[in-house]
Amino acid sequence: MKAKLLIAILPFAGIILLILIILTIIASLFGSDTAFYQSYFVLPFDTNTYTITSPYGERIDPINNEKSFHSGIDVVPTSSNIVAIADGTVVVSEVQESGGESVIIEHKLGGQVYRSGYHHMKENSRTVKVGDVVKQGQQIGIMGATGRVTGPHLHFSLQKFNASSQKFEYTDPSIVINNNISAKEYNLYDYDNNKPFDNDKLHPELRDPYYTPPTLKP
Numbered sequence: 001m002k003a004k005l006l007i008a009i010l011p012f013a014g015i016i017l018l019i020l021i022i023l024t025i026i027a028s029l030f031g032s033d034t035a036f037y038q039s040y041f042v043l044p045f046d047t048n049t050y051t052i053t054s055p056y057g058e059r060i061d062p063i064n065n066e067k068s069f070h071s072g073i074d075v076v077p078t079s080s081n082i083v084a085i086a087d088g089t090v091v092v093s094e095v096q097e098s099g100g101e102s103v104i105i106e107h108k109l110g111g112q113v114y115r116s117g118y119h120h121m122k123e124n125s126r127t128v129k130v131g132d133v134v135k136q137g138q139q140i141g142i143m144g145a146t147g148r149v150t151g152p153h154l155h156f157s158l159q160k161f162n163a164s165s166q167k168f169e170y171t172d173p174s175i176v177i178n179n180n181i182s183a184k185e186y187n188l189y190d191y192d193n194n195k196p197f198d199n200d201k202l203h204p205e206l207r208d209p210y211y212t213p214p215t216l217k218p
């Protein structure tokens with residue numbers, strides 16, 4: 001009886017599978033960057049409440065009042081824990097004159113190569129070095145005001161590799177921010193013990209007055 005039912009269902013399952021495959025192909029052909037970013041990136045901090053204080057693109061520089069290109073966005077989250085937006089490898093971890101405490105992570109996602117940048121972090125708060133493999137949601141530092149700044153914020157940038165020019169090019173990272181992938185989606189990662197974040201045990205040296213525990217995936 002059960003076998004008969006299975007045989008009766010089988011052709012339908014095949015049709016459903018075929019439809020799913022066709023839909024996936026269509027989605028990949030017409031898929032927007034938004035859908036791509038939604039599936040691969042989370043917010044660069046462990047909260048979904050934040051204020052964007054300066055957008056990407058041409059702007060009047062807040063320090064010298066001259067017209068300049070702002071290569072990322074300035075954002076102030078309500079939690080100062082800065083996290084990796086996706087799995088990747090650290091390609092820059094240094095103190096820069098203008099960027100202050102900076103980390104850049106390279107991500108190979110869906111056949112594309114991206115670099116996400118996190119700047120002006122708190123002095124000595126970087127937890128990763130060049131070559132480190134990081135997990136999405138892994139804490140890489142604390143928001144601060146190092147480098148060329150007027151106040152504490154995260155300068156967050158996104159670069160995409162252009163195969164024809166063989167160069168990384170800046171792209172507007174606000175799409176990652178505006179997707180507003182909930183803090184509930186975060187899977188903060190304890191990279192020392194290779195398991196999800198244990199709030200009580202991990203990074204006691206990183207705790208600061210603004211520390212808020214992350215919401216873990218069930």
Ligand SMILES: [Zn+2]
Pocket residue numbers: 054070072073074154155156
């Ligand atoms: Zn900035």
